[in-house]
Amino acid sequence: MITKTLQSRTEVAIRFSEVDSLRIVWHGNYIKYFEDGRHDFGKTYGLSYHNIYDKGYVAPLVKVNCDYKKPLFYGDTAIVETTFIDSPAAKLIFDYKIYNKASQELVTTGQTIQVFLHLDQRLSLNIPDFFAEWKNQWLYAT
Amino acid sequence: MITKTLQSRTEVAIRFSEVDSLRIVWHGNYIKYFEDGRHDFGKTYGLSYHNIYDKGYVAPLVKVNCDYKKPLFYGDTAIVETTFIDSPAAKLIFDYKIYNKASQELVTTGQTIQVFLHLDQRLSLNIPDFFAEWKNQWLYAT
Amino acid sequence: MITKTLQSRTEVAIRFSEVDSLRIVWHGNYIKYFEDGRHDFGKTYGLSYHNIYDKGYVAPLVKVNCDYKKPLFYGDTAIVETTFIDSPAAKLIFDYKIYNKASQELVTTGQTIQVFLHLDQRLSLNIPDFFAEWKNQWLYAT
Amino acid sequence: MITKTLQSRTEVAIRFSEVDSLRIVWHGNYIKYFEDGRHDFGKTYGLSYHNIYDKGYVAPLVKVNCDYKKPLFYGDTAIVETTFIDSPAAKLIFDYKIYNKASQELVTTGQTIQVFLHLDQRLSLNIPDFFAEWKNQWLYAT
Numbered sequence: 016m017i018t019k020t021l022q023s024r025t026e027v028a029i030r031f032s033e034v035d036s037l038r039i040v041w042h043g044n045y046i047k048y049f050e051d052g053r054h055d056f057g058k059t060y061g062l063s064y065h066n067i068y069d070k071g072y073v074a075p076l077v078k079v080n081c082d083y084k085k086p087l088f089y090g091d092t093a094i095v096e097t098t099f100i101d102s103p104a105a106k107l108i109f110d111y112k113i114y115n116k117a118s119q120e121l122v123t124t125g126q127t128i129q130v131f132l133h134l135d136q137r138l139s140l141n142i143p144d145f146f147a148e149w150k151n152q153w154l155y156a157t
Numbered sequence: 158m159i160t161k162t163l164q165s166r167t168e169v170a171i172r173f174s175e176v177d178s179l180r181i182v183w184h185g186n187y188i189k190y191f192e193d194g195r196h197d198f199g200k201t202y203g204l205s206y207h208n209i210y211d212k213g214y215v216a217p218l219v220k221v222n223c224d225y226k227k228p229l230f231y232g233d234t235a236i237v238e239t240t241f242i243d244s245p246a247a248k249l250i251f252d253y254k255i256y257n258k259a260s261q262e263l264v265t266t267g268q269t270i271q272v273f274l275h276l277d278q279r280l281s282l283n284i285p286d287f288f289a290e291w292k293n294q295w296l297y298a299t
Numbered sequence: 300m301i302t303k304t305l306q307s308r309t310e311v312a313i314r315f316s317e318v319d320s321l322r323i324v325w326h327g328n329y330i331k332y333f334e335d336g337r338h339d340f341g342k343t344y345g346l347s348y349h350n351i352y353d354k355g356y357v358a359p360l361v362k363v364n365c366d367y368k369k370p371l372f373y374g375d376t377a378i379v380e381t382t383f384i385d386s387p388a389a390k391l392i393f394d395y396k397i398y399n400k401a402s403q404e405l406v407t408t409g410q411t412i413q414v415f416l417h418l419d420q421r422l423s424l425n426i427p428d429f430f431a432e433w434k435n436q437w438l439y440a441t
Numbered sequence: 442m443i444t445k446t447l448q449s450r451t452e453v454a455i456r457f458s459e460v461d462s463l464r465i466v467w468h469g470n471y472i473k474y475f476e477d478g479r480h481d482f483g484k485t486y487g488l489s490y491h492n493i494y495d496k497g498y499v500a501p502l503v504k505v506n507c508d509y510k511k512p513l514f515y516g517d518t519a520i521v522e523t524t525f526i527d528s529p530a531a532k533l534i535f536d537y538k539i540y541n542k543a544s545q546e547l548v549t550t551g552q553t554i555q556v557f558l559h560l561d562q563r564l565s566l567n568i569p570d571f572f573a574e575w576k577n578q579w580l581y582a583t
Contacts, residue, residue, distance in 0.1 A: 031338065031348060032331055035173065036180045036231065042502045043174060043476070046469035047316055054315065064315060065374065076468040079507050086501075089178065090349065173480065173490060174473055184360040185330035189458055192327070196457065206457060207516065217370075218326040223363050232491065319457065320464045320515065327458060373462065 018154045021099040025055040026116065029091045039086035045123050046079060049111050052097035053127070056109070060099075060153055070145040071134055074107050078128040085115065085122040092116040101154060105131055105142045160296050163241040167197040168258065171233045181228035187265050188221060191253050194237035195269070198251065202241075202295055209273075212287040216249050216271040223267040227257065234258040243296060247273055247284045302438050305383040309339040310400065313375045323370035329407050330363060333395050336379035337411070340393070344383075344437055354429040355418055358391050362412040369399065369406040376400040385438060389415055389426045444580050447525040451481040452542065455517045465512035471549050472505060475537050478521035479553070482535065486525075486579055493557075496571040500533050500555040507551040511541065518542040527580060531557055531568045 027048050035041040057063030067074050087093055094116050100108040106128055113123040131139035131146070169190050177183040199205030209216050229235055236258050242250040248270055255265040273281040273288070311332050319325040341347030351358050371377055378400050384392040390412055397407040415423035415430070453474050461467040483489030493500050513519055520542050526534040532554055539549040557565040557572070 030331065031334055032177065032183050032185060034178045036176045036178060037499060037501070038178045039501070041174050042505065043469060043472035046472060047314060050315060050469070063374075073463060075463065075465070075509070075512075077509050079468065079505075081505050083501070083503050090347075172473060173476055179357060179359070181359070184363065185327060185334070188327035188330060189456060192457055205516075215321060217321070217323070217367070219367050221326065221363075221365050225359070225361050228359075232489075316461065316467050316469060318462045320460045320462060322462045325458050 018101055021056075021060055021153055023052065023056040023059045023097045025052045025095045025097065027051050027093045027095055029087055029089055029093060031089050034089045039088060042081070042083060045081050045083070045113065045125065048093055048095050048113055048123075049079070049081075049097075049109075049125055049127060052095035052111055053109055055095075056097040056099070060149075062107075062149060067131075067145075068134075070143065072131045072139065072143055072145075073134065074129040074131055076127055077106075077130050079125065080127075081123060081125040083123055085120055087113075087115060087122055093122070099154070100126075101150070105139050105146075107131070107146075160243055163198075163202055163295055165194065165198040165201045165239045167194045167237040167239065169193050169235045169237055171229055171231055171235060173231050176231045181230060184223070184225060187223050187225070187255065187267065190235055190237050190255055190265075191221070191223075191239075191251075191267055191269060194239035194253055195251055197237075198239040198241070202291075204249075204291060209287075210276075212285065213276055214273045214281065214285055214287075215276065216273055218269055219248075219272050220270040221267065222269075223265060225265055227262055227264040229255075229257060229264055235264070241296070242268075243292070247281050247288075249273070249288075302385055305340075305344055305437055307336065307340040307343045307381045309336045309379040309381065311335050311377045311379055313371055313373055313377060315373050318373045323372060326365070326367060329365050329367070329397065329409070332377055332379050332397055332407075333363070333365075333381075333393075333409055333411060336381035336395055337393055339379075340381040340383070344433075346391075346433060351415075351429075352418075354427065356415045356423065356427055356429075357418065358413040358415055360411055361390075361414050363409065364411075365407060365409040367407055369404055371397075371399060371406055377406070383438070384410075385434070389423050389430075391415070391430075444527050447482075447486055447579055449478065449482040449485045449523045451478045451521040451523065453477050453519045453521055455513055455515055455519060457515050460515045465514060468507070468509060471507050471509070471539065471551065474519055474521050474539055474549075475505070475507075475523075475535075475551055475553060478523035478537055479535055481521075482523040482525070486575075488533075488575060493571075494560075496569065497560055498557045498565065498569055498571075499560065500557055502553055502555050503532075504554040505551065506553075507549060509549055511546055511548040513539075513541060513548055519548070525580070526552075527576070531565050531572075533557070533572075 033044040094114040096112040098110045111125045175186045236256040238254040240252045253267045317328040378398040380396040382394045395409045459470040520540040522538040524536045537551045
């Protein structure tokens with residue numbers, strides 16, 4: 016089965032308040048940029064926080080990795096490239112590549128893993144039906 | 158009627174991530190320190206977020222003022238002095254004075270005003286009973 | 300002397316991480332939106348952080364006021380309207396009006412006041428020359 | 442050569458502003474708690490940001506991992522256990538375990554890796570002398 020590459024590209028303007036005393040973006044703020052990418056991916060492909068909630072689930076993070084390669088500065092614009100990673104597990108996995116828009120340099124890479132909880136907080140051990148359907152629609156469509 | 162001064166003093170350690178590229182605390186972070194003071198006041202005097210919620214109310218802010226007099230730096234410890242300001246209105250008003258613990262200098266002053274909403278989001282036009290009782294217990298007690 | 304109205308309008312997308320447990324934007328985050336407006340104003344009118352720094356000054360805040368009228372929610376887009384307020388003092392004053400883009404409702408108003416420091420941290424008691432020239436160019440031009 | 446376990450334990454009070462609309466700590470805030478742990482470790486063992494800077498280095502992060510096991514809530518107190526991980530590389534590596542103070546449950550684990558830059562931004566390929574001495578003093582001492 017051939018799967019498509021599902022990907023979004025999101026512009027993020029770096030705020031003054033996101034920069035630390037070394038005049039570079041404080042490392043923890045990249046987690047926000049990943050979320051900006053995920054938000055945009057969700058809007059593009061119908062897999063937003065609100066879409067998931069309407070189906071009776073929330074999808075909290077269970078893991079985040081972030082590798083810092085180059086700094087970003089106040090006034091820079093970042094491009095967050097968010098790629099859906101298919102998995103047989105009941106998990107939602109995204110890879111991120113953050114680029115400096117002006118230089119086109121890769122500045123950060125990362126990954127997040129989310130699980131599905133029913134609204135009563137029980138972990139969904141199986142892939143939720145809506146997510147299986149979503150994969151059929153977007154990922155495996157011919 | 159004589160009212161007591163109700164006041165708490167709260168230590169806050171300044172985080173690296175709270176300092177900006179000028180190496181001073183970014184101005185928006187003082188709003189967190191005010192909230193630290195309010196949190197501590199609430200725990201001390203039985204007027205916490207959870208106490209208010211248990212009585213059927215939330216108390217969102219409708220106003221904040223902040224005057225910056227001296228900077229704070231990474232590694233500093235701030236003292237937030239939170240003072241209850243009595244008012245006949247259905248409002249919760251606090252004054253704040255933030256000191257640098259080491260130098261004892263006054264670095265910031267401010268004020269917040271909160272209103273009471275019922276849990277269904279309706280504004281409480283009158284002082285909630287629990288708050289009137291709280292005032293009787295703490296503020297006017299002989 | 301007739302002065303022009305100098306104003307910018309800036310779109311801000313509300314982040315998931317900016318919303319609190321009441322599902323509304325946490326009040327302290329509006330200070331970031333004011334800064335987004337100020338940043339955009341500075342880019343539009345040549346009065347950015349970097350412009351000011353290049354002239355030998357920094358302009359820290361000495362006062363912020365914020366009045367909350369309506370909540371904003373995750374997924375909303377805010378419009379920050381930033382207006383330059385002229386003053387004979389050596390101060391930089393901006394008024395802010397934040398609107399909900401979808402409903403056009405006014406959700407927040409506020410004001411910030413900044414002073415000018417030389418790069419050695421001394422307060423500028425007089426209006427810096429570059430700022431007087433900036434006013435002549437933008438504010439009083441016929 | 443026997444190495445000692447160098448470890449600190451740091452209390453962190455969860456702020457209202459750190460909790461998201463699911464009423465749990467927003468995942469990106471754990472990066473701050475790791476930094477709180479690192480800050481405390483540095484103060485305890487003489488390896489703070491300021492100690493490193495005084496030796497002519499800064500130590501930016503190149504990697505962070507975070508695994509979320511249980512949520513934390515507003516009002517909780519977290520215990521951040523920060524453990525120094527020895528390595529032959531010119532890197533500063535810490536493992537973190539975050540516990541809920543009340544329940545003693547392990548809520549989060551993580552790791553950060555930092556490199557050493559000279560103050561002119563050049564990467565230090567070798568272990569800085571001061572760091573080799575620090576290891577001799579603290580880690581390998583008999």
